[in-house]
Amino acid sequence: MKPIDTTLALNANEFSRLAQVDIAYRVAQMQRLAKRDNSVSHDSESNWQLDPLPYIIATEHWQDIERAVIQRAQMMQHVLIDNLSGRFFLQQGLIASSDVLGDPLYLQECQQATMQQDTPSMIAFDIAMYVDGSMQVTKQHLQAPKGLGVLLQNRIVTRRVMGDLFSEINVTRVLHFIEKLQSVISSVHPTLDDPRIVMLAQPKDDKYYSEQAYLAMYLGYTLVRCDDLTVRQGKVWIKTLEGLQAVDVIIRWLEDGQLDPLEQTQSQMSGVAGLLDVIRHDNVYIINPVHISIVNIPAVTKQLVQLTEAIIQAPSLFMDDSLTPTSEQLSAAFWHNGQWQTQPVWIRCFALMNGLDVSVMPSAMIWAKDTQNDAMLVKDAWIKASDVDIFSSMPLRQPSQVQDAALIEGVISSRTAENLFWLGTYIERCETSIRLLRTYIDKYSQLPMYPDLQNQTAILALQQAIEQQACIYPFTPMQHIELSYQPLLAHKQTVIKHIKTKEIAGSLYAALNGIDFAAFQVQELLVSDSIRTIEMLRHDLQHLKDVEPNMPNHMIHVHLDDVMSHILMLSGGLHDTMSHTNGAFMLDFGRRLARSEQLVSLLDSLLHVALDDSEQSHLLDILLISQVSSVTHKRRYRMYQSVQTALELLLLDTQYPRSLAFQIDKMIKLVQVLPQQSNSGFLSEFDQQLLAMRSTCHAQDKYQLAGIEDGQRKHLHDFCLTIKAQCTALRETIQTQYFTHTQLAHSVERQSYTSVRYNHEI
């Protein structure tokens, strides 16, 4: 009996034992677990679909596969060594030089940066297996093999759902391999015992980001993107809240040609400028080593079988790629729409290559193409252990435990901090927008019942402030123009416009989009409940498109209520579950700052121009309702409600949680958590700015603020302008000192240039 026949028999046996009901139950369980763990189904873009039934591989069959993978990896290593030490394979004509040198994967600029030949590599092969036992490598994944994170996620899910079967089959554990991987990565740096290791993800919109985030959490490394890293003084640094911190090892998910926009003109949108030169000087170590992709050049790949026989002097265990297989490709049954479908499968094996020492991960991903849905159907491969595995009682480690380990290091990348800051800002913008719009809807809906002129004037003043975006972001300076009668439909159109127009920076749509984007960037820090709430907000975002002028006002209100309840859920969830150690203070700081800006802008836009008492009273009512302060104001001031009392409550009361003074005090406390960047004994620029803001606030007299000169509250206006400017300065400082680490707040715009072309004739 051939080893592959044992595998086939094992799977047929397990398959026959399963009842349909059992399968359906498992599918439901897996979907639930996958969602809870932000697992495969969360990342719809990468479109891996986990099948409920694992694929079991017999011990002796796996040993065949393992031997072949080791042989292929060792041959690849010979090619890499040859590339660095004379390229005799090319000189001897074993590989056609013109095909190599002319291939797009051959990168001349990387030849100088590939001297770290001892650097380990994590590679993967897609293998087609045939029923006669032969195997062919159909694809080599050498630069940043995808699927390892998915495999680990799948293993956790399938093991939970099928724990009994898992023990009964005595599946080989992967823990050993993972530990070896971590140990090899840690020992890459020749001198440091505890190097700083980061995992460099692709630029934003990368469809594999979820997998990378999972893997980073699982292995305990900080996940960074290109913009998180900078090259200064010949070294690579990560931008963190603590300032720039040296990076020693980079596990890269970028392709060879995308590493450095300074030397690689084709990688304009990705990479870290200057990275290749740092690698060249051995000031950072890259896993997988640069230019490993040369082994993927077709001229090299097609010679690997012949080279194996020539160099290793043993028959290749993989069939030549160019040969047509003589027997049928191995198939497996996948559960699809309530029934089984048999599909030809490939096995993706992962291996750690450390010089000529190769370790193969004792698990694999069995996959098939789902051409109808443009997806990859995947199964967890269970390798039957040859004897009792000493690790069988050890559970597979949960990523959340390692996540904390990564944070003990104290590294909160500036990008993470910045995204948390913006998440807080957008949550606040969203909340205040909804409160304003709901108040506005309520008021104009009641106009037919209370058509008095004073009420109309107050509503028109609010409409003017919203239309000019003076009370919503970007808080444009208000141009007070004469108010004129507006039909009800015009009010509704104002609301709809500010709910769903993408182009309006302060619209609800823009704020929700901002939440979605910022939350995605920090998803590794969020608990599953928060992620589910964000999913709900994503649905809300879609539903906002349905808001049309023919929709009744109360229905628009319902939509806004839904969004508001999800925002409050998210806000409360984040508050309860995020610890300060992973940057929750940044989220809170973003909120407080946004609330301060919002509050002064609203007061300025609605109270700057004085109205008569009755009109003023209506407008004050609108203002207090939109600030959820109406009840407090009534209770506290009863008979004596006025502009002074409103200003006292909303600006100056340090005990009132919605007041400006309260926000400032909170921000002062939050700043204490930020790493200080000034010499002890002196206040930082940040402290100075907040102190100035506090002084500005507390130096005010409510009567003076409410005082009217020439029909305007000039003191209030000046005060609001000052606070707004101070808020802007705070934003600028936090950007430069903690996020960009440059002297410019907005330095994200990157450009490349080369000097003038040649132009000479004598």
Added chain:
Amino acid sequence: MKYSITHKTEYTYQQNVSLAQNHARLTPLSNDKQHCLVSKLSVTPTINYQSQYEDSFSNIVNVFEVSNLHTHIVITAYSEVEITPRPQWDLFANQVSWETVRDALRLPNNPELLKAAIHCVPTAYTVSNAKILDYTLKTFTPGRDISDAVSEFMTRIFTDFAFDSAASNVDTTAVEVIEMRKGVCQDFVHLALSGLRAIGLAARYVSGYIETIPPKGEVKLIGADATHAWFSVFVPDLGWLEFDPTNNIVPHDQHVTLACGRDYNDVAPLKGVIFGGGAHQLSVSVDMNRIK
């Protein structure tokens, strides 16, 4: 012959630049034809970090970083170079057919040939087409001596193509040049490289300076010199033979080599990445004078 060269590059930005990272290939090469005696690079504002490396074509690359806010940067490279004229034509005593060279490069069985073989591969600027191939094969007739053929090829480019600095830009490719029949030195070199590579020869882009002599009675203007480009062709045992198609001359003692590569991208005197800056203005001036 000794020369002093001052190459000044100025960038003026519309907005502040917070970080500028640069690679300068402004140090003349030292080889069997020239020796770089002095090479200095000065930058205003002050450089925060500087290092150097030799790229895979043996060019000297100065790496520098400016992390102070600036809207204006001046990069001045000063060098002194001694030219050792090599009687290139005397090397052609032995006739070597171009096909012999082509065949040797197809199977590069020694390190020197392998190193040259990378220059047989077309690049983005030097992709060929049937028209370029036809144009080249008119000169490269079967069995013809390579030096003789390349020399005629250079003369044909000089004759058939008009010098017109308005006709092309920094991104113009060889395929565009063959259509336009005009361009500048960079374009003529890319065209030559495209043709030579299309028939399997190794040819490389050479960047540098050329001495200009003002008309009799006139004073040479400061900054009137410029960077220049020409090409070289590899012949086993003889090395790289240089040709200047813009001027139809074989470089002798008036050409100073800065860098060599596959095309302009490999040898650009200054490459950089800046953060911020907005739009920019560039000005370049070169002074090349004999040292007595």
